[in-house]
Amino acid sequence: MPYVRWSRYFLPTWKEEPAEADLPSHKLMLRAGLIRPLAAGIYTYLPFGWRALRKVEAIVREEMDTIGGAELHMPIVHPAELWARTGRLEDFGPQLVRFADRAGREMVLGPTHEEVVTDLARREIQSWRQLPLMLYQIQTKFRDEPRARGGLVRVREFTMKDGYSFHEDASDLDRYYPEVYRAYERIFRRCGLATVAVEADPGLMGGSGSHEFMLMSDQGEDTFVQCPGCGYAANREGAVAVKSSDPDEGLRPVEEVATPGCYTIEAVAGFLGVPTRKTAKAVFFRAGARVVFVVIRGDLEVNEAKLARLLGTAELAPASEEEIAAIGAVPGYASPIGISARGAMIVVDDSIPQARNLVAGANKEGFHLRNVNFPRDFQASLVGDIALARDGDPCVRCGAPLRVRRGIELGHIFKLGTKYSQALGATFLDRDGQARPLVMGCYGIGIGRLLAAVIEAHHDEEGIVWPASVAPFHVLVTALNPEGDQHLALATSIAARLAQHGLDVLLDDRKRSPGEKFHDAKLVGIPVLAAVGPRSLRRGQVELERRCDGVRDVVSADLAAIERAVGDLLRAASG
RNA sequence: CGGAGAGUAGCGCAGCUUGGUCAGCGCGCAUGGUUCGGGACCAUGAGGUCGGCGGUUCAAAUCCGCCCUCUCCGACCA
Structure with missing residues (x-):
């Protein structure tokens, strides 16, 4: 592989911090010339960023191939009709970009590919003998996110690895799923990231299991709950915790x-001199046309995802003042007592049956009731766990206090079941000659987000510090004084030699001051820097510097010696 | 979609309150020269319909209205 000459490459760097960026990875990807914005959440990958992305992709490909994946490439533009058949034309909402082609046919930009791959499977898979099958692609998706932010962490157009497995039954999916799980762990580890696998909420997607792979980061866009005691980890939406009860x-x-x-609960509790846990809080939602009156212990918060699951609905929104008044509730003093007759649905968190003698609203301005008890004083349409797990709540498995953490979701794997195969009629003949729907799993990784996460986890004040596994180049060879002929000549032969031996080499042959070149080297973060300059060359030496820890070494200006030393440094840098 | 902030040269910003020598600064860029090991120096120069449209006025980057775009927080999020 030839080496790349910086003077002829396209690697524009910025000395100053861009005002528009907030996340370290976003700033550095702009400053170090990886990406440039075109519009909100839409980026061009410059050559340097594209190289890094390809390195990440290569790791993903290798691991997917290892678990039997077969790479394919599906279209970005899909007929809307296909999406209508699974109901997701509506379910996806405005995030799904729709347009008509010249003949007036409704089309969509693919935000994901369950429909397309299932349609393919419907046509091609007829027999159990063709199963199991894992298909994957690395491809551009478009989702019109309401809020693109944080550089490549949340974008509208993005590169995603999406894989889909097909099985004859659920037990074969159960057997295969852990293989994908382990492949994901390998992928993230090889990218230099320590991730946490978090139990995720299958929600309305159905299916029996789902895991998100999170990079722990205070800058993360996602929240999850983790138990330091037993390792239990769950997405905030699905996390369960012990609700302590009073004697x-x-x-x-x-x-x-x-x-x-x-x-407010605080005001009432303070006024009456009782703890908030001795009160019952009323919260109102609208699920479709129905108003839902939620009763939960005063010290807890409602987890809308759990509530939606309990209700079996996707449409859940806070109720308006009018809707609350319409069922006869008095805001601030709302009471579940006497409401059910008025047609509202009452949902009670399972903290309530355990509690005794609570303070609740009296449904009368300026009054509350003491000693309200369920079910003596009011009834419920549904009772279940709808509370948000809090930092410090006891773990359901081991009792240790749970911690709420932020993270960046890098991957998500999912036991889909037969939702899509049933909707699209993707069946096969089993061993008994019976037609059955394919059992599916799906597995996603945001490649660009993964790249951003690598930088989020590997940088310092001066720039990126690439792990060798995903570094766009392994070695940066800098000629400090290119006008002084012999530096550039030596640097060039070093670059050629290293490239010949399989390393990705960038040669900084630009006519710039040494200071500038050293700063750029720090910024772009290539693992090993070989500096050819008068100071060391006078003694017949070349200076090597490792980006990750700044360790410097001089070796004699001999190609074989340099190659050896660079190899040693690289190995140490990837460890 | 709600809240907050910002759009002036490639990047970072000042100017706006109080309309009129306000089209400015630093970096970058170009040319010439001097430099050359941790973002050098001198000289000369190019570069902006001040986000857009409309209004007020003798006069608008500056005041008013509408719109667009971007950032952050929230809602949302396979």
Whole structure:
């Protein structure tokens, strides 16, 4: 492979920090010439960034191939009709970009490819003998995100590895799924990232399991719960925690008490001198046409994802003042007692049945009720866990206090089941000659986000510090004084030699001051720098510097010696 | 979609309150020269319909209205 000459390459660097960027990875990807924005959440990959992306892709390909994946490439433009058949033309909402072709046919830009791959499987897979099958692609997706942000962490147009497996039954999917899980762990580890696999909420997607792979980061766009005791980790939406309960006490009779001006739980609890956990909080939602009256212990928060799952609906929104008034509830003093008759649905968190003698609203401005008890005083349409797990709550498995953490979601794997194969009629004949829907799994990795995550995890004040595995180049050979002929000549032969031996080499042959070139070297973060300059060359030596720890070494200006030393440094840098 | 902030040269910014020598600074860029090991120096120069449209005014980067774009927070998120 030939080496690349910086003077003829396209690697524009910025000395100053761009005002528009906030995340370190975003700033550095702009400054070190990896990407340039075209529009919100839409980026051009410059040659340097594209090289890095290809390195990440190569790792992903290798690991996908290792678990039997076969790479293919599906279209970006899909007929809308296909999406209508699974119902996702509507479900995906405005994130799905739609347009008509010249003949007026409705088309969409693919935000993901379950429909297309399932349609392919429907046509091609007829027999159990063709199973199992893993197909994957690395391809551009478009989702019109309501809020693109953070550079490549959340974009609208992005490169994604999406894989789909097909099985004759759920148990074969159960057997294969852990293989993908382990492949994902290898992918992220090889990219130099320590990820946490988090149990995710299968939600309305159905299926029996799902994991998200998170990079722990305070800058993360996602939240999850982790137990330091037993390792339990779950997406915030699905995380369960123990709800501590108070010692049992006898039921006391309900009594009305004046609480003027107490519109919040804190105000009521403070006014009456009871802890918030001794109150019942009312929260209102609208699920489709119905108003949902949620009752939860005052110290807890409603987890809307859990509530939506319990209700079996995707349409859940906070109720308006009018909707709340329409069911006869008084905001600030709302009470579940006497509401059910008015047609609202009452959902009770499972913290409520355990609690005794709570303070709840009286449905009358300025009054609350003491000693409200479920189910003595009011009934529920549904009871279940709808509370948000909090930092410090006891783990359901081991009791240790849970921690809430932020992270960047790098990958998501999913046991899909038969949702898509059933909707699209993708069946095969099993061993008994029976037609059955294909059982599917799907597996995604955001490649660009993964690249951003690598930089998020590997940088310092001066620039990127690439792990050797995904570095765009292994070695940067700098001729410090190119006008002084012999430096450039030696640097060039070093670059040629290293390239000949399989390394990716960038030769900095630009006519710039040494200071500038050293700073650029730090910024672009190539693992090993070989500097050819008068100071060391006078002693017949070349200076080597390792980016990750700044360790410097001089070796004699002999090609074989340099090649050896560079190899040693690289090995140490990837360890 | 709600809240906040910002659009002036490739990048970072000042000017706007109080309309009129305000088209400016630093970096970068070009040319020539001097430099050459951790973002050098001198000289000369190019580069902007001040986000757009409309309005007020003798006069608008500056005041008013509408729109567009970008960033951050939230809602949202396979």
